[in-house]
Amino acid sequence: MQTPDVIEYIVSWLKTHVEKSGLNGFVIGVSGGIDSAVTSALCARTGKKVIALNMPIFQAKDQVSRSADHIAWLKKSHDNVLGMDVELTPIFEQILAGFPKDIQDDLTMANTRSRLRMTTLYAFASHHRMLVAGTGNKVEDFGVGFYTKYGDGGVDISPIADLMKSQVYAIGQFLGINQDILTAPPTDGLWEDDRTDESQIGATYGELEWAMGHLASKKLTGKKTDALDARQRKVLSIYNKFHSANKHKMEPIPVCEIPGALKE
DSSP: OHHHHHOOOOOOHHHHHHHHHHHOOOEEOOSHHHHHHHHHHHHHOSSSSSEEEEOOOOOOOHHHHHHHHHHHHHHHHHHTTEEEOOOOHHHHHHHHHSSSSGGOOHHHHHHHHHHHHHHHHHHHHHHHTTTOOOOOOIIIIIOOOSSSSTTTOOOOOOOOTTOOHHHHHHHHHHHHHHHHHHHHHOOOOOOOTTHHHHHHHHSOOHHHHHHHHHHHHHHHHHHHOOOOHHHHHHHHHHHHHHHHHHHHHSSSOOOOOOOOOGOO
C-alpha cells in the first residue's frame, strides 16, 4: 500500500465531502482503539473543525486513558480539534432502570450502549452543523458485519471502510498514533469484562482478512476446490457465519414496493 498517498487521498476526500455538504466539520467518537484514532487523525488533517468525543459507559480505565491521551495528542498537533469527555454512564443507568428487566440480556444492552453513543454524536453534530465520521474498516463493515446497526454503524461518512484492518494499522503507524493504541487488542468497548473482538468472533483480523480475500479470489477465478488446512476451514466457517447473519446490516433496508395497479 502506498500509505502516504492513501492518507492524502482520504484527507482530500473528506475535505471535498464536507465542503459539498455545506457543513462545518466532523464529529467523531474516540474509543481508544486504532480505527477511531486513525479516522480522527485523518479528519483533523483536513483543517476543518473536529469534535472528538470520549464517551465512557462503565468503561475500562485503560480504554478511557487511551482515548484521553489520543485526544490530547490530536489537540496538540491540530488547533482545529476540540476534545470533550461526555460521561454517559449515568444516562445508561437510567436506561437500565427504565427498561423491563426481561429484555436486558447482555447483547441487547451492549448494542444499546452503542446506540446511546450514536445519539450523542448526532446531538453534537446537529448543534454544530457537522458530519458524523464513521470508524468502521472493510472487514468489520463488509466482511463480518461486526458493528451495531444504528449504533457505530449510524454515520454520515465512512473514510476507512475500504481499508483492511492491517492497512489501518499501517496508516496509524505512519501518522504516529500512540503506541498504546497500536498494541492494544481490538475491542468494541461494549462489555464490562473488556472482552476482545477476537474472543467474540473466534478469529483474528488477520485471519478474517485472509478469508475475505480468499473468497473474493475464489469468486473471481471460479475455483471450486482448495487445499486448506483445518484452521483455514474453521476461519472460513466463522467468516461465512458472521457474514450471513449480519448481511442485513450491509444491504439497504427492504422496502415493500406496492404494484402500481394496487395503488390506483
